[in-house]
Amino acid sequence: MILHSKSRETVLITGCHGFLGQHVVQTFLEDSKCDLILTGKENRSLFVGISDEPRVRAYHTMDITQRSSVKDVIGSTKPDVIVNCAAFVRVDDAEVNREMAWRTNVSALEHLTEASRKVDARLVHVSSDLVFDGARAPYTETDTPHPINYYGRTKLASENVLKTSGLEYAIFRTCLVYGAAERAKANYALSVAQSLESGQPVYAATDLLSSPTLVDDLALAIVRATERKRAGLYHAGGPEMITRFEFAHRIAETFGLPTSLIIPTTIAELKQSGKWRADRPTRNGLVSLKAQTDLGVRFSKVDDGLRVMERSMRELLGKEDLFVYE
Numbered sequence: 001m002i003l004h005s006k007s008r009e010t011v012l013i014t015g016c017h018g019f020l021g022q023h024v025v026q027t028f029l030e031d032s033k034c035d036l037i038l039t040g041k042e043n044r045s046l047f048v049g050i051s052d053e054p055r056v057r058a059y060h061t062m063d064i065t066q067r068s069s070v071k072d073v074i075g076s077t078k079p080d081v082i083v084n085c086a087a088f089v090r091v092d093d094a095e096v097n098r099e100m101a102w103r104t105n106v107s108a109l110e111h112l113t114e115a116s117r118k119v120d121a122r123l124v125h126v127s128s129d130l131v132f133d134g135a136r137a138p139y140t141e142t143d144t145p146h147p148i149n150y151y152g153r154t155k156l157a158s159e160n161v162l163k164t165s166g167l168e169y170a171i172f173r174t175c176l177v178y179g180a181a182e183r184a185k186a187n188y189a190l191s192v193a194q195s196l197e198s199g200q201p202v203y204a205a206t207d208l209l210s211s212p213t214l215v216d217d218l219a220l221a222i223v224r225a226t227e228r229k230r231a232g233l234y235h236a237g238g239p240e241m242i243t244r245f246e247f248a249h250r251i252a253e254t255f256g257l258p259t260s261l262i263i264p265t266t267i268a269e270l271k272q273s274g275k276w277r278a279d280r281p282t283r284n285g286l287v288s289l290k291a292q293t294d295l296g297v298r299f300s301k302v303d304d305g306l307r308v309m310e311r312s313m314r315e316l317l318g319k320e321d322l323f324v325y326e
């Protein structure tokens with residue numbers, strides 16, 4: 001007997017206009033057969049031309065902190081999977097805007113799990129290397145988290161909401177995500193390039209190690225896990241642990257920008273000067289072997305990833321205005 005599997009799955013994406021959200025949408029369209037429902041805080045979809053794509057079934061305004069909004073949109077669209085790309089991501093701001101950080105990163109997960117349970121949807125969620133304190137990096141999925149700032153605490157709490165939800169879920173912990181993006185907030189690599197391009201100094205810590213992660217690789221891991229119905233915890237970070245200072249240099253070299261404006265500094269100095277509020281682990285990095293073998297994703301080395309970013313930016317924006325965003 002031939003069993004006919006259900007036709008294409010429908011994936012609802014939250015925070016679709018964010019940096020990762022945009023890449024996840026694009027990767028689902030390019031590398032999967034899934035239908036998509038896009039959601040974001042904005043009143044209308046900001047994707048240009050995407051409404052012509054038949055696999056994008058709809059755009060809905062959905063603020064994940066609003067329980068009724070989440071319940072209505074998920075209840076009416078009945079997706080098979082929800083991929084949560086929405087979050088409160090400002091690490092320093094989270095120290096002072098604690099209530100909003102908690103509502104967005106933790107309470108919203110409770111709304112999403114509650115709504116998912118009603119329609120029997122799986123959940124794919126994105127967490128952070130900042131659930132760790134940096135004492136034993138690089139970290140595997142079996143290491144014990146111990147966050148040292150408020151943002152990290154909210155991300156760990158968000159994981160715990162999923163773990164106790166009784167739902168089928170996958171969590172991707174990632175780290176210092178970089179890459180090209182149109183009309184998204186600047187990621188670290190982009191802001192370094194933009195500052196150097198416009199003659200502004202870049203203060204880069206020499207005592208902060210982490211593993212920069214190309215957004216394209218992370219998006220592919222998320223899409224593959226969704227398509228293959230994988231569950232559990234995955235680390236999804238680049239293979240090299242380098243300092244911010246070293247990363248800034250590699251960015252400058254890739255984009256042909258002056259390195260003389262990269263000023264070495266330390267975490268303590270950045271905190272003293274008021275540029276940073278939150279504590280940061282000095283050594284953070286993720287071992288992503290499980291994602292690599294299970295999902296077949298090769299996480300790019302920094303120089304390779306930066307070249308991909310540079311090519312994508314040229315395609316997106318044209319050579320003349322490489323760092324100009326509307």
Ligand SMILES: NC(=O)c1ccc[n+]([C@@H]2O[C@H](COP(=O)([O-])OP(=O)(O)OC[C@H]3O[C@@H](n4cnc5c(N)ncnc54)[C@H](OP(=O)(O)O)[C@@H]3O)[C@@H](O)[C@H]2O)c1
Pocket residue numbers: 014015016017018019020021040041062063064065085086087088089104126127128129174175176177178184185187
């Ligand atoms: N980027 C990194 O280096 C990094 C590292 C580790 C983990 N992560 C994780 O990766 C995920 C994606 O981050 P990202 O870099 O793509 O950040 P991002 O560009 O700021 O994207 C987050 C999106 O969520 C939206 N959002 C915020 N509050 C919302 C709400 N209440 N309802 C609906 N949407 C809301 C934001 O809209 P507004 O911009 O209008 O607020 C934004 O579009 C997050 O879970 C983050 O914690 C990122």
